[in-house]
Amino acid sequence: MKHALSTGLPFFKMHGLGNDFVVLDLRDGTPRPGADLVARIADRHCGVGFDQLAAIETCNDADARLVFWNADGSLSAACGNATRCIARWLMDRTGATALRLRTDHGVLLAEDAGGGITRVNMGAPVLDWRAIPLAREVDIDHLPIAGDPAATGMGNPHATFFVSDAGAVDLDRFGPDLEHHPLYPQRTNVEIVQILSRDEIRLRIWERGTGATLASGSCSCAAVVAAVRRGLTDRRVTVHVPGGRLLIDWREDGVWMEGPTAVVFEGVLTPAWLA
Numbered sequence: 001m002k003h004a005l006s007t008g009l010p011f012f013k014m015h016g017l018g019n020d021f022v023v024l025d026l027r028d029g030t031p032r033p034g035a036d037l038v039a040r041i042a043d044r045h046c047g048v049g050f051d052q053l054a055a056i057e058t059c060n061d062a063d064a065r066l067v068f069w070n071a072d073g074s075l076s077a078a079c080g081n082a083t084r085c086i087a088r089w090l091m092d093r094t095g096a097t098a099l100r101l102r103t104d105h106g107v108l109l110a111e112d113a114g115g116g117i118t119r120v121n122m123g124a125p126v127l128d129w130r131a132i133p134l135a136r137e138v139d140i141d142h143l144p145i146a147g148d149p150a151a152t153g154m155g156n157p158h159a160t161f162f163v164s165d166a167g168a169v170d171l172d173r174f175g176p177d178l179e180h181h182p183l184y185p186q187r188t189n190v191e192i193v194q195i196l197s198r199d200e201i202r203l204r205i206w207e208r209g210t211g212a213t214l215a216s217g218s219c220s221c222a223a224v225v226a227a228v229r230r231g232l233t234d235r236r237v238t239v240h241v242p243g244g245r246l247l248i249d250w251r252e253d254g255v256w257m258e259g260p261t262a263v264v265f266e267g268v269l270t271p272a273w274l275a
Helices: 002-007 035-042 080-094 171-179 217-229
Strands: 009-016 019-025 052-057 064-070 098-103 106-114 117-121 150-153 157-162 189-197 200-207 211-213 236-241 244-251 254-259 262-269
Touching: 009 080, 019 080, 035 052, 052 080, 064 080, 080 098, 080 106, 080 117, 080 217, 080 254, 150 217, 157 217, 171 189, 171 200, 171 211, 189 217, 200 217, 217 236, 217 244, 217 254
Parallel strands: 019 052, 064 098, 157 189, 200 236
Antiparallel strands: 009 019, 009 262, 052 064, 098 106, 106 117, 117 254, 150 157, 189 200, 200 211, 236 244, 244 254
16 A cells, blocks of 8 residues: 555544444545555554455446455455444535445445434345355255254345344354354354344344444345344344344335444554554
């Protein structure tokens, strides 16, 4: 990153319900960070700290292209809350009320829902075992894993467990084992779901490459898709996560996610730190 090494690397920090992101606006041609730099920025003691890092790039067939990294420096094709946060940031600066944002999961539509709330269509869930991906053909609604989880793809892989009390699960022990389960060759996000009613669930989250988080858009979408497929909820569900509430609506045109966002601060990574 020669340009950044001489002038510093601007960034801003956002969060959606405590799911926090460092965002780089690379539309000036600044190159993408490497995995090592991403992991350094993720360090909450010696860097900035984040659940995911996102970059905004120019795009010929959409309003912008978004690229996502996990805290360990690995790439992710989708990050729902980061998409929603960046959509709000872009709409506030352009006056637009709708945007098309290209990700590795596809072109996603974002809309201003009013009152500072932003909704994003995360697209159709991935329900083919090869594309999730899983290591072999299995019943995705009842995986051969203790606890009877379901598998879903939302541009990234998910394993969703249904329990009577989500708070009773030791997520720090449970999450790492399931993230690296051999049935998931690219690792997986893990959701612990407690059904509250036909239109409400409680959700705890272990994100692949990051760990326990206060919220996750793609995990919330995957949890609702799995719950609907099991007949446990309707298709429009309020998801209670540790950081607040998201509204998930699985429509014919995709899984819509709606909730608040916040800009926390802006800063510059210094040339000395980058070097």
